[in-house]
Amino acid sequence: MSLLDVRNLTVAFDGTRVVDDVGFSIAAGEKFALVGESGSGKTVTALSILRLNQDATYGGSILFEDDDLLKRSEAAMRAVRGKDVAMIFQEPMTALNPLFTIGNQIAEVLMLHEGLSAKAAALRAVELLDKTGIPEPQRRALSYPHQLSGGQRQRAMIAMALACRPKLLIADEPTTALDVTIKVQIIELLNRLQREENMAVLMITHDLNLVRHFADRVGVMEKGRMVEVAPTAELFEQPREAYTKKLLASQPHRLVDETSSGTVPLLRGEHLRCTFDIKKGWLKREPFVAVDDVTITVKRGETLGIVGESGSGKSTLGLALLRLSQARVNGEVDFDGRDLGRLSSRELRPLRARMQIVFQDPFASLSPRRTIEQIVGEGLALHQPQLGQDGVRRAVADVLTEVGLSPAMMSRYPHEFSGGQRQRIAIARVLVLKPEMVLLDEPTSALDVSVQQQILVLLADLQRKYGIAYIFISHDLAVMRAMAHRVMVMKDGKVVESGAAMEVLSHPREAYTQRLLAAAVYADAGKSIAA
Numbered sequence: 001m002s003l004l005d006v007r008n009l010t011v012a013f014d015g016t017r018v019v020d021d022v023g024f025s026i027a028a029g030e031k032f033a034l035v036g037e038s039g040s041g042k043t044v045t046a047l048s049i050l051r052l053n054q055d056a057t058y059g060g061s062i063l064f065e066d067d068d069l070l071k072r073s074e075a076a077m078r079a080v081r082g083k084d085v086a087m088i089f090q091e092p093m094t095a096l097n098p099l100f101t102i103g104n105q106i107a108e109v110l111m112l113h114e115g116l117s118a119k120a121a122a123l124r125a126v127e128l129l130d131k132t133g134i135p136e137p138q139r140r141a142l143s144y145p146h147q148l149s150g151g152q153r154q155r156a157m158i159a160m161a162l163a164c165r166p167k168l169l170i171a172d173e174p175t176t177a178l179d180v181t182i183k184v185q186i187i188e189l190l191n192r193l194q195r196e197e198n199m200a201v202l203m204i205t206h207d208l209n210l211v212r213h214f215a216d217r218v219g220v221m222e223k224g225r226m227v228e229v230a231p232t233a234e235l236f237e238q239p240r241e242a243y244t245k246k247l248l249a250s251q252p253h254r255l256v257d258e259t260s261s262g263t264v265p266l267l268r269g270e271h272l273r274c275t276f277d278i279k280k281g282w283l284k285r286e287p288f289v290a291v292d293d294v295t296i297t298v299k300r301g302e303t304l305g306i307v308g309e310s311g312s313g314k315s316t317l318g319l320a321l322l323r324l325s326q327a328r329v330n331g332e333v334d335f336d337g338r339d340l341g342r343l344s345s346r347e348l349r350p351l352r353a354r355m356q357i358v359f360q361d362p363f364a365s366l367s368p369r370r371t372i373e374q375i376v377g378e379g380l381a382l383h384q385p386q387l388g389q390d391g392v393r394r395a396v397a398d399v400l401t402e403v404g405l406s407p408a409m410m411s412r413y414p415h416e417f418s419g420g421q422r423q424r425i426a427i428a429r430v431l432v433l434k435p436e437m438v439l440l441d442e443p444t445s446a447l448d449v450s451v452q453q454q455i456l457v458l459l460a461d462l463q464r465k466y467g468i469a470y471i472f473i474s475h476d477l478a479v480m481r482a483m484a485h486r487v488m489v490m491k492d493g494k495v496v497e498s499g500a501a502m503e504v505l506s507h508p509r510e511a512y513t514q515r516l517l518a519a520a521v522y523a524d525a526g527k528s529i530a531a
Contacts, residue, residue, distance in 0.1 A: 003028040003065065003200050004049070004168060010059035011044050019044050020224045021060075026168070029198040033205060033215035033232075035247065037448045038420025041224040042204045043090065046170050049202075050081050064168070083113040086166035090173040090204075090419050092153035093364045096145040102129070102156045103141030109163045128159035133185045135311070142279060151182055151310025151475075158186065165197050172204045173419070179309040179475035181519040187214055206420075206448030208248060212236055220244050250450040252482040255460040256303060258500075266437055266469050267298040267321060267355075272331035274316050274493075290316040290327060292493040298437065301463060303470040305484030305501060307477065307516065313493040314473045315360070318439045321471070322355055323348060336436075353383040356430040360442040362422035366414040373410035376400065376429045383433060399432040400425075404454055420447045427455065431462065437469040444479060456482055477520045481505055489513045 002025040011019035019041045026032045034042045047053045049062055049069065062069045064085065069077065081087075089095040097105055106128060107121035116124065122141070129137035132155040145153055158174060171190070175183040187210065194201055203215060211218055211232065218235045220228040220243065228241045239245050274291035291313045298304050306314045319325035321333055323340050333340045335355060340348065356379075359365040366375055376399060377392040387395065397407035403424040414422055423443065430438055440459070444452040460483065462468055472483055480487060484501035489512065497510040508514045 002026060002063070003030075004202070005063040006045075006049075006060070007063070008060035009045065009048060009062065011041075011048055011053060012057045012059075013053075013055060018224050019048070022221070022224075022226045023060075024219050024226060024229055026200050026202060028167070028200055029194065031194065031201045031203065031214055031216045033203040033211045033218045034221060035205060035208065035211060035218060035448075036221035037247075037450055038206075038418040039223075040221040042221050043172055043418065045221070046087070046172055046202060046204050049168075049170060050085055050087060051077055052087075082109050082161075082166070083164045084166055085168045085170065086161040086164065087170040088154075088157050088161045088172060088174045091361055091363045092157045093145060093361050095157060096153060098145055101142050101144055102148070106141075106156070106160045106163055109160055113164045124163070125159070128163055129156065131162075131189065132156070132159045133182055133189075134159075139278075139280075147278075149310045149315070151179060155182070155186070158189075162193060165193075166199065168200045168202065169194075170202045170204070173206070174203070175205075175207065175210060180477060180516055181309055183210075183475075184519050190214070206452070208236075208449055220247070247448075247450060250453050252453060252456060252478045255456055255482050256463070256485060258485065258502075264300045265297050266300045266336055267296075267471075268332075268334045269294065269296040269317075269321055270332040270334075271295060272317065272320055272329065272333070274313070274320050274325060274327035274329050276327050290493050291320065294331075294490075294493075294495055296321070296488065298469050298471060300436070300469055301467040302485045303463065303472050303483050305472045305474065305480045305487040306490060307474060307480055307487060308490035309475070309516075312490040314490055315441055316493075317490070318357075318441060318471055318473055322357060322439055324357065350383075353379065353433045354435050355437045355439070356433060356435040357439040358423075358426050358430050358441060358443045360445065362419070362426040363414060365426060366422060368414055371411055371413060372396075372400070372425055375414070375425065376410075376432055379429065379433050395432055396428075399428045402431065403428045403458060404451070420451050423447055424451075424455065427458075434466060435468065437471070439471045439473070441473045442475070443472075444476070445474070452479075459483065477505060477517065489516070 004026040007023050009019055009022045010017055022045055034045065036042050044053055048058060051069065058070050103122055103125045106125035110116045110121040110124055126137045126141050129140055134140050134152055134155050161169060175186055190201060193199060205211060215232045218230060218232050219226055222243045228244050239248060272291055272294045275287045275289050277285045278288045280286050294317055308314050316325060316327060320327065320329045335351060373396050376396045380387055380392045380395055396410060400407050405421065405424055427443060444455055447455060463470065474480060480501060487498065487501045487504045488495050489497040491512050497504060497508065497513050504513065508517060
């Protein structure tokens with residue numbers, strides 16, 4: 001008997017069907033993966049199991065232990081959510097409550113479903129954070145979501161989902177925000193817990209190498225329909241459908257020329273040091289050094305890649321370079337001959353159009369109250385008011401087309417798009433200003449493999465056309481191979497190795513860089529090189 005049996009599932013919003021006649025089953029202890037491009041219906045299908053799609057109309061049946069969840073009352077579903085069926089959401093910053101500490105949010109699940117006391121739940125929360133690889137779990141349990149890195153927030157979500165040892169774990173892109181070494185640890189953790197608890201896992205992902213490494217069976221979705229279901233080895237070796245073959249062929253390849261990088265420095269940072277005050281107990285605070293004595297130069301038309309594990313200081317360094325960091329920053333930052341540290345906010349504002357940023361979490365960085373036209377056109381209205389309303393609208397339509405979205409979507413809001421589509425909107429908001437430098441903080445982490453390749457091609461074409469300089473922060477070493485001219489490797493706030501991208505990634509000198517490369521998963525020759 002299947003633990004989960006989805007039969008003829010349909011999901012519609014305002015009469016528009018987005019999931020159409022989908023069926024699959026998952027046995028107890030089985031690892032099943034749903035793959036497909038952004039907008040294919042993967043996440044909507046998974047959310048339907050827990051009835052978390054707002055204002056959705058369902059058809060068909062979802063049998064969990066032979067009980068149709070679509071016929072359960074809302075009160076009965078609350079007893080299932082988090083206990084029998086748990087979920088790891090794709091965007092932890094929006095799923096975690098910003099007003100409560102990480103430890104309190106994990107403890108709440110344990111107190112509600114297992115009846116633990118507050119003290120016992122707090123101790124168990126620390127144990128779970130430790131299991132998911134978060135350093136200093138006692139201290140991190142007292143931290144709020146905004147005080148953690150993207151990868152640490154995702155691990156906290158995983159700890160929360162695993163708290164009550166569910167029978168079925170739904171994992172929606174659980175390793176998206178994680179660096180390669182932690183990704184391996186998390187997959188090993190899920191594998192171990194799945195074996196120990198005989199827990200079934202429904203994995204939603206665009207990482208085909210992860211699917212090959214993790215899943216027993218795979219379902220491929222396209223435009224709301226299930227087009228192929230097969231055992232993992234069979235699907236990778238002998239895919240039947242043309243769409244599946246296209247997905248398997250979508251892997252990053254080298255997109256930049258070594259001679260295309262510029263020679264004129266555009267941005268220079270000298271001896272940068274970034275510190276935060278962190279909570280130590282109830283009243284005491286002490287400084288934490290996130291970036292320690294880093295010197296960096298970015299030339300016109302080149303891509304500087306910054307890699308390292310979560311918490312290594314990559315994003316803090318990038319934000320400090322653009323004077324967006326909340327940390328105390330010491331050192332000098334020079335942009336096109338101007339010392340940014342000496343400029344007032346008013347003097348800095350005109351430069352904002354020339355140096356832009358694409359954030360890691362598109363849903364958190366896009367206003368939920370504004371339409372896509374307003375979001376993408378906001379920068380133009382501020383920096384180029386001479387365009388007028390019609391000129392801004394035409395520019396927004398053009399840039400949406402450039403990033404693979406229809407101008408007809410301009411009247412929609414961010415919540416109406418998939419994760420990958422939201423990231424393309426975030427990229428369009430930046431590209432519409434034609435900046436000279438863009439900080440890309442994990443810009444493709446939320447994208448499926450085929451759309452990721454399209455976005456990387458777009459970024460490379462724009463760089464060649466306009467001479468844009470990129471600071472590309474990523475934990476995906478395959479993306480670094482495709483995009484970077486030079487690479488900096490960071491660990492604990494320091495640069496441990498730097499140089500030409502292909503030299504560093506092919507012949508690393510430092511043990512830490514070698515470990516990162518050993519943990520990376522590639523599809524070369526149809527096999528992985530995971531440690």
